[in-house]
Amino acid sequence: MSSSEWSAFVGELGDITPLNQDTLAHRTNPDRDAASLAAKRSAAETPAQDSPLYLSLESVDLLHPDDIVGYKKDGVQEGVFKKLRLGHYPCEARLDLHDHRVEQARKALLDFIRDSLRQGHRSLVVVHGKGERSQPQALLKSYVSGWLKQIPQVLAYHSTQRHHGSTGSLYVLLRKSERAKQETRERHQSRLG
Template sequence: MTTKDERLSFLEEMKDVRRIRKPNKADVKTPKELTPGHLERQRSAMDQPLKDRNPLTADIVEPLTAHDVLCWQRPGVQHGVFRKLRLGQYPIEARLDLHRMTVEEARREVFGFISDCVRYGLRSVLILHGKGERNPDGIAQLKSYTAKWLPELDDVLAFHSAQKRHGGTGAAYVMVRKGDHDKQRNREIHGS
């Protein structure tokens, strides 16, 4: 609670303050005329539609069911490394959950996720695609597309369905290649 002296002091300090009569708002009306710059940008946008840099295809895929096991490795991945991935022995550094996404949303998310993993140096990640058990046809749609998309990405070295504790056949361990920064750091450490 303020005292009488504090209130009088406040009123004394504020005696020269006047109310602003004009509203303090910016004038955001759009111009009625299109300038040559507007017309040129509009024409350029129509001539060059936005390019989709995402290489993942959304074509027809081989349908997989809830219990199908995903298993793929790029040539050159050592058997011991793939075995550790398959057994879930690498720490999971990031997760992507595709549940309740459309195929197109999942396509964008998988591409962005793997790109981010390379950028941030994450090597062992988990993608939760679901089993599709609630689908009346028994087809695991996102699982089917994930199995098609991952080999299309050069940054993916291998993937395998997860162990039961990490989601079983409703998830996949993914091994991501090292980014250029990590490769350079290894060269400096090991002197090659």
């Protein structure tokens, strides 16, 4: 734009007066906003169980029956993962998937995780079996290992120690519930006085 065009434009704006704003002041309710935010966050972190992409039944990377399996999300401390791997967390709930077809196992696992979260359990054992006689071998083991990675509330898992089933089962560590996080904060606050 040339300087003469700019001058003509500014001249045209000379008689314009700005409009007064007639909007209401924004009021917030901190309690409602916090609850709303928590509900939205929970919905965003939990994919719909009916979604075809959630815990897929399509393809899976096949494992060997004797493979040791382990996984931890970013942010999980090495000490916490080591304690899980060594079986030092008490088992609060157990799911046995022997004799389940893949579709049945998927539903049972989702229900088990949801119920465990509702009850405030964090340390679980999921028995999937080694799958030495299945065709292909370790099919259910492979699916369970893949599914657990997809569940946002699962922080880590690892093949269990021999006395808990070895490579035929997994220790699973779940995220703390909001209630448990609040109790921890209150406990720390009371110590600080």
